[in-house]
Amino acid sequence: MGTGAARALAIARGRMAYSALARASFARQIARLAFLAIVAVYIVQTMAVATVLFRDGAAAQVLACSMFAAIWAFGVVRAMSCSLQWLTGDPDIRVLGALPVGASSLFASHYSAVLWDVVRVQVLSAPIVAAYAAASQASTPRIAAYVTAWTLTVFAAAALGVMGGVLVARWLHPGKARAAFRIVSTLFVVALFAGLMRVADVGGGWRPTSGDVAASYLSWVPTSWVVTMLPDGRWLQGAAVASFAAVAVASAGVVFCRWFDLDAAVSAGYTSGRLVRRTGAAAGRPARSAFAAMALKDVRCALRSPTTVARWVGPIALTLVFAGVAVGPGSSATEVSVLLHVVALVASLVVSHGLAEDETGAGWVIRVSARRGSTVTAAKTAVVAAITAASTLGAVVVCEGWTGLPGRAGQVAALALSYAAFGVAIERIALRTGHDTRPRGPGLVGIFARQLFLGVAATSTVLAEITSAALAFAPLVVAGAVVFAVERAVPSDRRLW
Amino acid sequence: MIRAAGLCKRYGSQDALRSLDLHVPAGELFVLLGSNGAGKTTAMNLFATLLRPTAGEAFIGGHDVVAEPMAAKAELGYLPDAPALYERLTGSEFLEFVSDLRGIRDRGRVGELLDVFDLQDAARKLIGDYSLGMRKRVALAAAILHRPRALLLDEPTGGLDPRSARVVKDLIPALCSEGVAVLMATHVLEVAEPLADRVGILHEGSLVACGTVDGIMGQTDVASLEDAFLAATAP
Numbered sequence: 001m002g003t004g005a006a007r008a009l010a011i012a013r014g015r016m017a018y019s020a021l022a023r024a025s026f027a028r029q030i031a032r033l034a035f036l037a038i039v040a041v042y043i044v045q046t047m048a049v050a051t052v053l054f055r056d057g058a059a060a061q062v063l064a065c066s067m068f069a070a071i072w073a074f075g076v077v078r079a080m081s082c083s084l085q086w087l088t089g090d091p092d093i094r095v096l097g098a099l100p101v102g103a104s105s106l107f108a109s110h111y112s113a114v115l116w117d118v119v120r121v122q123v124l125s126a127p128i129v130a131a132y133a134a135a136s137q138a139s140t141p142r143i144a145a146y147v148t149a150w151t152l153t154v155f156a157a158a159a160l161g162v163m164g165g166v167l168v169a170r171w172l173h174p175g176k177a178r179a180a181f182r183i184v185s186t187l188f189v190v191a192l193f194a195g196l197m198r199v200a201d202v203g204g205g206w207r208p209t210s211g212d213v214a215a216s217y218l219s220w221v222p223t224s225w226v227v228t229m230l231p232d233g234r235w236l237q238g239a240a241v242a243s244f245a246a247v248a249v250a251s252a253g254v255v256f257c258r259w260f261d262l263d264a265a266v267s268a269g270y271t272s273g274r275l276v277r278r279t280g281a282a283a284g285r286p287a288r289s290a291f292a293a294m295a296l297k298d299v300r301c302a303l304r305s306p307t308t309v310a311r312w313v314g315p316i317a318l319t320l321v322f323a324g325v326a327v328g329p330g331s332s333a334t335e336v337s338v339l340l341h342v343v344a345l346v347a348s349l350v351v352s353h354g355l356a357e358d359e360t361g362a363g364w365v366i367r368v369s370a371r372r373g374s375t376v377t378a379a380k381t382a383v384v385a386a387i388t389a390a391s392t393l394g395a396v397v398v399c400e401g402w403t404g405l406p407g408r409a410g411q412v413a414a415l416a417l418s419y420a421a422f423g424v425a426i427e428r429i430a431l432r433t434g435h436d437t438r439p440r441g442p443g444l445v446g447i448f449a450r451q452l453f454l455g456v457a458a459t460s461t462v463l464a465e466i467t468s469a470a471l472a473f474a475p476l477v478v479a480g481a482v483v484f485a486v487e488r489a490v491p492s493d494r495r496l497w
Numbered sequence: 498m499i500r501a502a503g504l505c506k507r508y509g510s511q512d513a514l515r516s517l518d519l520h521v522p523a524g525e526l527f528v529l530l531g532s533n534g535a536g537k538t539t540a541m542n543l544f545a546t547l548l549r550p551t552a553g554e555a556f557i558g559g560h561d562v563v564a565e566p567m568a569a570k571a572e573l574g575y576l577p578d579a580p581a582l583y584e585r586l587t588g589s590e591f592l593e594f595v596s597d598l599r600g601i602r603d604r605g606r607v608g609e610l611l612d613v614f615d616l617q618d619a620a621r622k623l624i625g626d627y628s629l630g631m632r633k634r635v636a637l638a639a640a641i642l643h644r645p646r647a648l649l650l651d652e653p654t655g656g657l658d659p660r661s662a663r664v665v666k667d668l669i670p671a672l673c674s675e676g677v678a679v680l681m682a683t684h685v686l687e688v689a690e691p692l693a694d695r696v697g698i699l700h701e702g703s704l705v706a707c708g709t710v711d712g713i714m715g716q717t718d719v720a721s722l723e724d725a726f727l728a729a730t731a732p
Contacts, residue, residue: 293597304585361581370570
């Protein structure tokens with residue numbers, strides 16, 4: 001019973017994942033075109049990363065070790081976050097918990113859910129992984145082994161995340177555990193990227209400056225074994241990765257079966273009814289315009305979401321870390337421009353995602369009211385731009401203090417607005433509703449749309465570095481116009497708003 | 498007020514709704530009955546402008562839902578079957594938000610509806626903490642906030658406790674008496690029978706019977722609406 005049920009649950013989860021992929025594509029012709037366009041972006045990104053970052057053999061290996069470690073660690077953190085979410089209030093758990101299945105079956109379902117979530121995130125780093133393979137000029141069997149080993153590290157990341165999630169949920173209060181974990185994980189990832197920046201010497205041509213130190217610290221990370229097995233042909237490293245993944249998954253299963261607490265998981269979904277302090281009765285407040293109402297609603301929803309607030313910690317911490325690591329006394333205006341682009345990118349991406357996600361469920365409220373989608377887009381863009389501007393302005397203040405360079409209020413405003421508009425447009429494509437107007441998660445098109453966002457932002461950043469700050473806006477404007485046009489071509493009953 | 502002519506909706510190779518012809522004049526309550534998957538929610542979503550018809554036309558207050566969606570939406574109130582709401586707004590904030598979207602200047606209307614639906618105590622709590630019944634009451638309040646001339650109700654009493662269900666069942670005839678055209682979809686015959694002015698039975702996307710409750714029972718020569726429904730939807 002247990003094995004059969006586990007298989008059925010895993011198959012069901014796989015079907016759901018496939019179904020999410022299949023149904024996420026909107027008008028099929030447009031999806032195909034978007035898919036082809038984004039595959040082209042992927043190829044360009046891979047070639048660009050291979051040329052820019054991995055052209056120098058010895059340095060490339062150190063750089064790849066540090067980048068892959070950061071990507072993998074992000075996967076582990078993401079998996080733990082997803083696991084905690086599932087274990088502390090996911091509606092699925094009440095359904096599954098009521099079925100006559102054992103803990104191993106629940107583990108199969110839980111692990112497959114977490115794995116799918118990690119895969120959706122890790123696929124964003126595929127051009128970097130592919131670029132290292134392309135730059136190494138290794139034989140086809142070696143590349144196949146490299147890809148397989150990388151895939152196994154993703155399985156391991158999901159397993160470690162499940163283990164961590166189960167243990168945290170077991171011994172901490174679910175609500176506090178979720179909130180604390182979000183903030184700690186964000187800071188952890190920022191610290192990782194700070195380490196990566198120091199190793200890679202961002203702003204100094206991405207040439208590793210402390211290769212030996214990095215290599216010694218990172219040699220124990222499984223992704224480093226994947227990196228070294230490619231040029232050196234160390235098959236033993238591949239076997240080690242496979243063993244590590246197998247042990248991680250098995251250990252996750254043991255930990256889950258031993259310490260998963262169904263009663264705590266189900267009761268975590270019930271809340272005590274939080275009150276929101278109000279300043280006065282509704283009757284006393286004046287009516288607002290639709291634009292102001294949308295903006296206020298978005299701000300309220302964002303500020304009351306621990307997830308969104310935790311995500312905002314990222315850009316703020318990143319600003320300080322990046323300014324401390326990459327920008328210092330004597331830094332050039334170019335380095336400051338790169339910093340501003342990175343901060344604007346991160347801030348606009350995380351905030352626009354949160355604001356668009358709110359409309360995947362409740363968007364019908366707007367769609368049945370007599371308001372045009374452009375009002376919603378404008379309001380969301382304004383909110384994202386305000387938050388992005390605040391983040392980048394913080395970066396400017398820090399940079400001014402460090403470098404003595406003059407302020408760049410105009411550039412900050414233009415950056416914030418262009419990244420915000422692009423971010424909102426991308427999230428409108430990435431998230432959408434299905435035939436039955438119920439929300440659909442980001443599918444294949446959504447994943448690649450975000451890849452496009454990262455690619456365009458990276459291109460803008462590089463242009464800011466090698467040409468001028470003004471020219472760096474061009475890719476954002478062009479890509480934003482294309483995305484907007486694609487969105488307009490989508491039938492109105494499939495649009496998010 | 499609510500009218501459909503040859504309204505069709507197809508998902509891939511499946512016909513969800515086949516050539517629906519319907520007219521609900523002002524002040525009438527028309528109940529669409531049907532089994533699960535009969536096409537009731539698809540019909541409601543088409544009238545609510547959330548879906549685009551594959552063929553045919555739908556009108557709200559004389560406005561084509563495809564050609565003049567904004568004018569149609571201005572006349573329309575809609576309660577979905579399982580309303581997803583903004584979890585991190587309070588009940589009163591949500592109603593204020595809808596009120597602003599609808600361009601309503603009178604804030605007193607929000608308080609009035611919170612009273613009607615017995616939501617004053619819950620108005621300061623986040624919607625994420627509401628039960629299904631409370632969500633439905635908030636969504637229904639939002640649907641009638643702007644005093645629509647046409648109201649679409651998809652399973653309005655589903656998930657409600659007896660007291661809340663009574664409030665809804667009392668409210669609907671009151672709205673009709675004010676001239677609102679109400680199109681209600683349900684599969685609960687006990688709710689439909691005492692309320693409906695006219696009833697339509699949907700089966701596999703087609704309207705297989707339409708008329709007053711007595712008329713439909715007469716057409717099928719049976720003694721109850723339940724028997725009439727079973728006869729009309731027999732395989």
